[in-house]
Amino acid sequence: MKDFIAPECRPLLARHGLDRFSALWALELDAVDAPNTGRGGWSSVSRLELRDEHGKMHAFYLKRQIDHLSRSLLHPLGEATFAREFRNIQRYRKLDIPALQAAYFGQRKIAGKVCALLLTHALDDYRPLDTWMQDWHALSRAQRNALIDAAADLVGRLHDAGQLHNCLYPKHIFVRLPNADSSTPAACLIDLEKTRRTLRGRRSGLRDLDTLNRHSGTLSRSDRLRFLLRYCNIGQADALSRRLAHAIEARRSRKARHR
Incomplete structure (x- = not known):
């Protein structure tokens, strides 16, 4: 896979000498949380802020990993998880599903190890749904309804496009309430590594709905x-929505019994 640079980001990255894999890889930045050492590799996330020629600050998250691989039938020897996530980000963009946006992606073999980096735009105007739930x-009531509606519209749009997020926790739905720049709420998805296609649309969405339901304890x-x-x-409720509600509750009960 060739290096990707979003056309709108190329001038900004070039201005700071960061339009090359080696430059981004060598940056010394503090990690925003503890590195992930699962899958037999290493993966870390840092915040990067760059000022453009007009003095405006642009925020990104720089994700770097070494031998952090996922295996599948198509990639039995393993594939960098960021490569998979980048591919899904691009697919969501083509399908017009609101999600995080990539500014740069690149991958190299360094000292025999698979090294990948993914630079994405920060979602500073949004908050994860789980942090909204804390408050x-x-x-x-109007704010709560707006958050629920924005999240539900997003998940419906996702499933209508034949996609299953496959890890749909509240922390993966970012929501923005109306503000000075927008009169309507907005929502988008992050963490697309495990997303997959489905041919059954909303009929395959039960897994996502169950995960979201079980981890939304604050909701009445x-x-x-x-x-x-x-x-x-x-x-208002109809036969279809009642069957869906029963199916979600049945999955929640089964998982609770097996804990």
Whole structure:
């Protein structure tokens, strides 16, 4: 896979001498959290801020990894997880599914190890849904409804496009409430490494809905009903939405019994 540089980011990266893999790889930056040492490799994330010629600051997250591989039928010997995530980011973009955007992707073999980096735009105007939930009871009903509706619309759009996120925790849905720059809420997805295609659309979305439901403990029954009705694009419960609600609850109960 060739190096990718988003056309709109090339001038900014070039201005700072960061339009090459070696330059980004060599940057000394603090990690935003503890490195991931799973899969027999190493992976880390750092924040990068660059000022353009007009003095405006642009924020990114730089993800770097060494021998952090995932294996599949297509890649039995392993593939850099960032390569897989970058490919999914580009597919989401083509499908017009709101998600994080790549500024740079590159991969090299260094000293016999697979080294990959992925630079993505920071979502500073958004907050993960799980952090919104931490303040849930301090939010107005209108704000809570806006967050639920934005998340439900996004998940419905994802499944309608034949995609399954496959790891849909609240922390992977970023939501922005209306602000000075936008009169409507917006939501987008992150962490696309495990996403996969599905031919059954929303009929294959139960796994995502179950994961999201089980990890949204702050939400009330009425909040969950609102999400489900919005996801189903209906005003009140019908036979289909009831079957879906029963299926989600059945999965939650089965998982709870096997803990």
